[in-house]
Amino acid sequence: MTNWPDAVARRLGGPVEIVSRRPLSGGYVAAGVERVDLRLDDRVLPVVVKPTAPVEVAAMRAVAVVEGVRAPRMLHPDPLVLSWVEGEPAREGDPVPDDVWRTLARVHRHWFRKRARGVPVVDAAWWAALCERTLVALRGGAARTGEPAYSRAAGLVAQWAGDPRIRAALALLPRTLCHGDPHRGNVLGRSLIDWGNARMAPAGLDLAVLRAQGEVDESAYRVEAPALPGPLAAVEREWARAHVHVQYLGFAADHLGAARVTEMIDTAAQALDRLGPALNACTNGTPAHQV
Known part of the structure; x- marks a missing residue:
């Protein structure tokens, strides 16, 4: 030092x-x-x-x-x-400032299909490790509360750690530099702070975090962001929705209770159900487990 x-x-x-x-x-x-x-x-x-x-x-x-x-x-x-960045953190449901959308769009565009040195890559192994970390919180919640919701969620996450749909999506989707955690608490004024969870991942990861906290107007982002073809965009959207709800499931297990855990695991399961057909549409009907 x-x-x-x-x-x-x-x-x-x-x-x-x-x-x-x-x-x-x-x-x-x-x-x-x-x-x-x-x-x-x-x-x-x-x-x-x-x-x-x-x-x-x-x-x-x-x-x-x-x-x-x-x-x-x-x-x-x-x-x-x-x-120093002046401002108070935005609250859940607050509009996301256009400057924050433009920041994400410009970072995503600059690093699209590139690799930023020292930033971890979201691949199948990274996903499996995320599931393992999430399982610790879910099993702890089950032991602490006896709520069946935690055990049910743990069973699903354990299955998903090696899910072929996730592996296929990550093999197919282009990566970029993502903030990784752009929730409203990391929006101060018109700036995006706390890049400590950055990762090389499909851009939809950042969008899914923001969408999970309320309706958003992404028009400022779309003007400058790299665009994906329709079928591939659908794969990214469903992969990201599943990923984000598993990403924050450990926090929910520790702090938000069984009802929120149930809501999040159901959202992730529904996204995975849609991910399979979206992958098939991208791969000319080849089933996801064969991609």
Whole structure:
């Protein structure tokens, strides 16, 4: 770890002095994240300082090469120092600002069919590992509450870990750099923050997260985003809906209760039911398990 204030001073073009620092709290802020106010000449500049996470560092480097995005700027990698973004987190159901849609569209377009170094790839092995992590929470919920909903969900997720429809979709769909977790709590004002869950995945992943929190107007995204042919777009939509509901199922098991777990597992199951025919339409009728 270097003397980050000196490194940031070189980046900002003048000596800086730490004026104050305080932990950030509320929402889902991770432990060890601070707001630090720096004095530069006659200005006070707030920054966010957080423990270094290699994926987030890699993601911030990848986002920095994309023009016209609204996201924090990385000032130093270790510890991770980011420019401060003003604003309150959006609430579930709030409209997503057009600038956030444009940020996603431009990142998705720039990294379409490319690989950002240091960012994990969503493939069949990644999906299986996600299912295993989700199973820990579901089985814990079953043991804690005795609710049959948790056991039912665990049984389905265990089956889905090797589901041929998921494998076929991931083999077929192009990947790009995805934020991975663009829920409303990571929308501050007109910016998209917290890229620590970034991954190389089909772009529909980010869209499915936003759709899951309420009706959205994606028109600003569609103007600039890479477009897929209709049959392939249908595969991406259903894959993403299933993926996202499994992705957040562990959180639901820990915090939201059996009714929400049931709703989410049913949504994922219905998306998988639609994914099979969508894959067949893309592959000239070849069944998904043979793709």
